[in-house]
Amino acid sequence: NNTFSRLYLRQNLIVLDEVSSTNDYLKELLSNIKPLAEATAIMARNQTHGRGQRGSTWLTSKDENLTFSFALYPKNFPSSKSFDLNMIVCLGIQTGLKQYGLDARIKWPNDIYINNRKICGILIENKLAGANIHTSIVGIGVNANQISFPDSIAGKTTSMRLESIAKDEIDLQNLCIALLTTILTVYETSARADGISLLRYYNNQLFRKGIVAAFLIDGIETMAEIKKVDEQGRLHVLVDNQIRTFDNKEITFII
């Protein structure tokens, strides 16, 4: 039996017209109101200062894309296992997209891709208490109904509407609940299972696994093959008949 039913998630969803960033808004709420129920989500129709990974900007088109954040309070969760949260969120989103008939892959470490194009980005920000994660703020941006993109990202980005067969408009609030449901199902299941099965599941869904393709390594374009991701979240690739491991800053996909 799962704690986070659809009803629970709907009751704990706050939909706002415009915020700077749903991650920042939720952080602000958490610093003022205590306690806020776990998995309380903030969804915004528009973000004026959406944030991406590595300090980048996350641009969205008002009312066309889904932007939301929610809070988790993992129990006895050492920060050394923070990659687990990453895997949980990626796998939950991938499962959720499957319910919309979409076959997505996880681009290590935490992007969701369909047909070589990014469809979803994730920004997880953790607050620590000693060696444990006390609060995790999970922010998700999904390209849902957008059908054209600025030149700078066209060809690298896609949306649910573009990838679906029906091309129907997607209801963003329903999508938000659907993704929260699948993410929290993985979250609860993985708390009961061992870390290995989560890692195996994540590895099975990796974008470009087992394919020789171009990467940027030490600033040089290099052909390499992804072998696996380990429990610390490091990527193992085969380069020149040798296995090398990298963290997120050390290798870039050339797509």
Ligand code: BTN
């Ligand atoms: C990335 O791919 O760089 C991560 C993008 C994360 C964007 C989402 S949109 C909702 C939440 N609020 C933010 O400011 N960022 C995340």
